[in-house]
Amino acid sequence: MTTINPCSAELPGTLGEAMPFLCRGAVVTLQSTLGGSVLAIAIALVVGLMASSRLRSVRGVARVYMEFFRGTSVLVQLFWLFYAMPILTGYQFDKVAAGILALGLNLGAYGSEVVRGAVQAVPPAQREAAIALNFTPYQRMRHVILPQAFVAMVPPMNNLLIELLKTTSLLSVITVADLAYQGRLLVNSGSDQLIVFALMLVIYFLFSYLITLLMRFVEGRAGRLVGRERPRRRRSAPAVEGAR
Amino acid sequence: MIWDWDWTLQILPDLLTQGLLVTVQATLGGAVLAFVLGLFLALLRRSRRAYISRPVGAVTEFIRSTPLLVQLFVVYYVLPDFGVSMTALTTGIIGLGVHYACYTAEVYRAGIDGVPKGQWEAAVALNLPRHWIWLSVVLPQAVRRSLPALGNYLVAIFKESPQLSVITVVDVMGLARELGSERFRYLEPITIAGLFFLLIAIPASILIRRMERRLDH
Numbered sequence: 001m002t003t004i005n006p007c008s009a010e011l012p013g014t015l016g017e018a019m020p021f022l023c024r025g026a027v028v029t030l031q032s033t034l035g036g037s038v039l040a041i042a043i044a045l046v047v048g049l050m051a052s053s054r055l056r057s058v059r060g061v062a063r064v065y066m067e068f069f070r071g072t073s074v075l076v077q078l079f080w081l082f083y084a085m086p087i088l089t090g091y092q093f094d095k096v097a098a099g100i101l102a103l104g105l106n107l108g109a110y111g112s113e114v115v116r117g118a119v120q121a122v123p124p125a126q127r128e129a130a131i132a133l134n135f136t137p138y139q140r141m142r143h144v145i146l147p148q149a150f151v152a153m154v155p156p157m158n159n160l161l162i163e164l165l166k167t168t169s170l171l172s173v174i175t176v177a178d179l180a181y182q183g184r185l186l187v188n189s190g191s192d193q194l195i196v197f198a199l200m201l202v203i204y205f206l207f208s209y210l211i212t213l214l215m216r217f218v219e220g221r222a223g224r225l226v227g228r229e230r231p232r233r234r235r236s237a238p239a240v241e242g243a244r
Numbered sequence: 245m246i247w248d249w250d251w252t253l254q255i256l257p258d259l260l261t262q263g264l265l266v267t268v269q270a271t272l273g274g275a276v277l278a279f280v281l282g283l284f285l286a287l288l289r290r291s292r293r294a295y296i297s298r299p300v301g302a303v304t305e306f307i308r309s310t311p312l313l314v315q316l317f318v319v320y321y322v323l324p325d326f327g328v329s330m331t332a333l334t335t336g337i338i339g340l341g342v343h344y345a346c347y348t349a350e351v352y353r354a355g356i357d358g359v360p361k362g363q364w365e366a367a368v369a370l371n372l373p374r375h376w377i378w379l380s381v382v383l384p385q386a387v388r389r390s391l392p393a394l395g396n397y398l399v400a401i402f403k404e405s406p407q408l409s410v411i412t413v414v415d416v417m418g419l420a421r422e423l424g425s426e427r428f429r430y431l432e433p434i435t436i437a438g439l440f441f442l443l444i445a446i447p448a449s450i451l452i453r454r455m456e457r458r459l460d461h
């Protein structure tokens with residue numbers, strides 16, 4: 001049996017015409033998803049912990065950030081970062097960098113809410129026990145609160161990462177050559193629309209599925225680390241706040 | 245001065261009237277479609293016949309896992325091939341509505357699942373006909389429970405509506421992009437568009453949070 005390279009130009013008909021370009025776009029989509037996720041998760045952890053701080057001022061800063069980025073559209077933020085900010089500051093981002101920054105800032109704001117909620121959902125007795133054991137605030141967070149909160153964070157984070165993947169398609173609007181961009185280019189240059197769009201949607205769906213599989217694995221791992229079995233469940237609708 | 249106030253004042257009225265009107269139309273149109281279609285999808289999804297519930301479940305899952313932008317392309321480029329011609333705005337409303345119907349379907353489903361079992365049993369004990377059980381006992385309670393979540397989706401649709409500018413709808417964002425490209429200066433129009441979304445979305449989500457708290461009691 002011969003294996004078929006799905007990105008090969010030798011595939012019959014429209015497939016051979018489209019797949020090489022779509023694959024190139026898919027790689028860019030994956031890269032921006034990865035970059036955006038790393039940034040978003042980092043921001044979510046920092047801001048989410050800030051939002052559960054005892055200090056009012058720290059909480060305030062976190063709240064302002066979250067409300068600001070959840071209050072406007074990603075497309076507007078993207079445009080602002082790429083087209084408007086250079087006029088104001090004189091610094092021009094590379095388009096992929098601007099895209100990843102917009103994705104990270106926006107989804108990071110939604111992620112902060114997830115982190116805050118998960119930290120708050122850890123039973124207060126856990127914190128009290130850690131205090132009774134004379135843990136420092138850092139040890140309390142690192143060894144008692146966060147490992148338990150992490151398990152609760154994974155399912156909503158799964159939904160957010162899928163949102164992020166879908167949002168990368170907007171980078172095509174500032175001419176990043178991602179999957180959506182390549183697909184539209186193919187259609188404009190006369191490839192069969194129906195086939196190209198179907199292929200694009202299927203590729204996006206496969207990536208979403210990949211994220212879900214990955215996050216299920218992470219959830220199982222995180223759960224076992226704090227001595228919990230993974231509950232049987234199906235993927236639920238995104239927490240509404242997280243759905244933009 | 246970097247910020248051009250003269251130009252700002254010149255473009256502000258257009259953005260606030262023409263642009264706002266289209267954005268509101270797109271949001272409300274999309275939301276109405278999403279709320280109505282979503283309820284039907286939720287009911288179909290609960291059907292006891294697997295040949296109905298399975299495909300509906302698969303399609304909603306697929307639509308939720310793929311980008312709205314690509315779906316808008318499909319509606320915008322492919323439908324005319326089948327002889328359906330619509331304005332860009334109508335196309336956009338259908339795209340937004342169908343996409344979000346797949347989300348609201350889950351909201352309604354949770355709402356329906358949240359109706360206490362006793363309500364069903366009481367309705368059956370009263371020998372109410374099946375469609376009555378749904379229409380006068382289950383759905384009113386389920387929809388009431390779903391309201392805050394639906395409100396959040398209304399705000400979400402509002403915030404996603406700028407994507408319609410990609411398929412040439414001239415909403416706030418579309419107009420801002422047009423104005424910006426005329427002078428190749430995007431700072432003022434895009435900033436105004438951003439502030440505009442902020443000024444509407446934040447009070448709206450505060451209102452919804454308040455509604456949520458009131459429904460909890």
